[in-house]
Amino acid sequence: MRRLGDGVEAALHCALVLCWLEPGKVMPGKSLAEMHGLSESYLLKHMRALTEAGLVEALPGPRGGYRLARQPGEITLLDIVEAIDGKEPAFTCKEIRQRGPGKSKDPCAYRTDCFIKRRMLAAEELWRQSLRAQTLADLAQDGDALIDAESKKTIAAFVRDAQR
């Protein structure tokens, strides 16, 4: 499989952090960047993509920042992946079957997808379904279960200080 953009990792981490804000609060882009050791300009591009996809709200101004536009359980991992990397299928079909001497003269032959394309798209649909069945709430639960106590305290303190 071709590699997803590295923005996917950054977007998932940022979206997870936004799950931890108190209701009504936002986190400035600068703090999100600092928290992940990333440059603000790098993150800006990806946060804009999440905002344009309607997953995140961006509040402007000096007290502005980002917050989730929906509940964590209503934002799937696929939502985030597609916001950053697009919804295009992975398999590129240029209709090779319609070229060369084997090309059909039957006008109905190309009404359905090529059987090669069908198998390739069905396979990637399994990937998509799996990401559609998981949400930010699952990531937040992972964080609860798997981040060690000391790091959790540091993160909580950072979020508390940074949120507005």
Place this chain on the structure above:
Amino acid sequence: MRRLGDGVEAALHCALVLCWLEPGKVMPGKSLAEMHGLSESYLLKHMRALTEAGLVEALPGPRGGYRLARQPGEITLLDIVEAIDGKEPAFTCKEIRQRGPGKSKDPCAYRTDCFIKRRMLAAEELWRQSLRAQTLADLAQDGDALIDAESKKTIAAFVRDAQR
């Protein structure tokens, strides 16, 4: 998902055609290219990748050409995809979790994969499993069932004339 290289489509079509050769015969690269309406130089790159992956044998010389290195039922769609597009995971993890103030001081914290990475890799493993469960024999069966009779005759005649 990022797009797979368009060579994947070409490689799958070519591998399917090689299923139709008589035992012991090869098909010249020129004929494979003609059959798919593609340039020989474009195809050469992808046929080389299939050969290097051990899926196809390339016989040199004026009577040379390509044939499958294994039975169609022993070449999976994943074999072909990975020969063309590599085996790298799609999800790019740059260990963002180890950056910034939330970074763990626990020496054991990073012995296992990040929980975000685990979910992303598990999802793409479903795609991989699906392609691993399908072979060129399945494509050949699709062809039998779905290519119309006249096209089948044209293709069979082309293969018969081109094989060496």
